Amino acid sequence: MILLTGSNGQVGFELARRLPTLGPVLCAARAGADIALDLADLNTIEPVLDRARPQVIVNAAAYTAVDAAEDNVEMADRVNHRAVASIGAWAARNHALVVHYSTDYVFAGDGTSPYCEDQPIAPQSVYGRSKADGEIALRASGAAHLILRTAWVYAPRGKNFLLTMLRVAAERERLRVVDDQIGCPTSATTLADMTYRMLASPALRDKLGTYHVVSTGSTSWCGFARAIIQRAQQRGMLSRETPVDAITTGEYPAKARRPAYSVLSTAKLTRVFGIVPPSWQTGLDATMQQLQASCCGER
Numbered sequence: 001m002i003l004l005t006g007s008n009g010q011v012g013f014e015l016a017r018r019l020p021t022l023g024p025v026l027c028a029a030r031a032g033a034d035i036a037l038d039l040a041d042l043n044t045i046e047p048v049l050d051r052a053r054p055q056v057i058v059n060a061a062a063y064t065a066v067d068a069a070e071d072n073v074e075m076a077d078r079v080n081h082r083a084v085a086s087i088g089a090w091a092a093r094n095h096a097l098v099v100h101y102s103t104d105y106v107f108a109g110d111g112t113s114p115y116c117e118d119q120p121i122a123p124q125s126v127y128g129r130s131k132a133d134g135e136i137a138l139r140a141s142g143a144a145h146l147i148l149r150t151a152w153v154y155a156p157r158g159k160n161f162l163l164t165m166l167r168v169a170a171e172r173e174r175l176r177v178v179d180d181q182i183g184c185p186t187s188a189t190t191l192a193d194m195t196y197r198m199l200a201s202p203a204l205r206d207k208l209g210t211y212h213v214v215s216t217g218s219t220s221w222c223g224f225a226r227a228i229i230q231r232a233q234q235r236g237m238l239s240r241e242t243p244v245d246a247i248t249t250g251e252y253p254a255k256a257r258r259p260a261y262s263v264l265s266t267a268k269l270t271r272v273f274g275i276v277p278p279s280w281q282t283g284l285d286a287t288m289q290q291l292q293a294s295c296c297g298e299r
């Protein structure tokens, strides 16, 4: 049995649809799932796992509010680090596999070519530090694990850049979007599909470790915004192609510092699992189609 945390989140929701072909999936969340699990309540994690006794734990839950984390250091650390340590400790004792998601924000972002899994990390924010500490704790737990670092995740639901751009592009004459942060926009559906393919892979126990699991190619937030708006206009979801002006990070101050360049290399994912991720544009097209279908009442 697979226990899936964060099943109401962007990635968790797509995993809850994709993973059941592998076996029964028990969804765990603070509310609205098969079982209640609050990762901030550290003492309850192992008792919940004792009752459920999963063979695989897929941890898609996280404290993901990057700017708010700067003022909520303890909560970010509890959910993204110490809860992961508890999950790892239980999994190590019970020979369960842990699939855990991490982030491109563990890197400093001062590179100029795609980051590989074994490059040194240097998180620049509280969120990035808490996710890095979660990775370290899971490795130290001795549990069999896959740490999947992903980036710039969006989905047809939840709080994400794609949905924000569609909303503000309909409301405003022009937009101003940061053009000097470069990354890999990755749809939650693509990520769930690649996770499924990794878990279904033969001899999985020989392939454990840390992987970068993102779409291929890269762009800036500004490039991503323009691509979203262009596609929305072509699909009749926006009446016009709202212009997007490129600005610098300095012109859009945010509480948390973000990496300027956080493109992740997926060479290891391809070499070990034979998975070639789709381009970010392909993932975006698929999500736009899903959004268009849902807003037009198609199935």
Ligand SMILES: NC(=O)c1ccc[n+]([C@@H]2O[C@H](COP(=O)([O-])OP(=O)(O)OC[C@H]3O[C@@H](n4cnc5c(N)ncnc54)[C@H](OP(=O)(O)O)[C@@H]3O)[C@@H](O)[C@H]2O)c1
Pocket (backbone or CB within 6 Å): 006, 007, 008, 009, 010, 011, 012, 029, 030, 031, 037, 038, 039, 040, 041, 059, 060, 061, 062, 063, 064, 079, 101, 102, 103, 104, 131, 149, 150, 151, 152, 153, 154, 158, 159
């Ligand atoms: N979003 C991105 O751009 C991005 C980029 C890189 C890596 N990641 C990583 O990818 C993974 C999935 O992220 P996502 O985009 O799906 O995030 P998301 O949409 O914010 O979902 C996070 C989920 O975690 C749950 N959660 C938060 N605090 C919890 C707690 N104390 N106990 C139990 N559940 C809790 C939330 O539950 P509620 O539904 O109750 O709020 C939510 O369902 C995370 O590990 C994240 O760090 C995300």
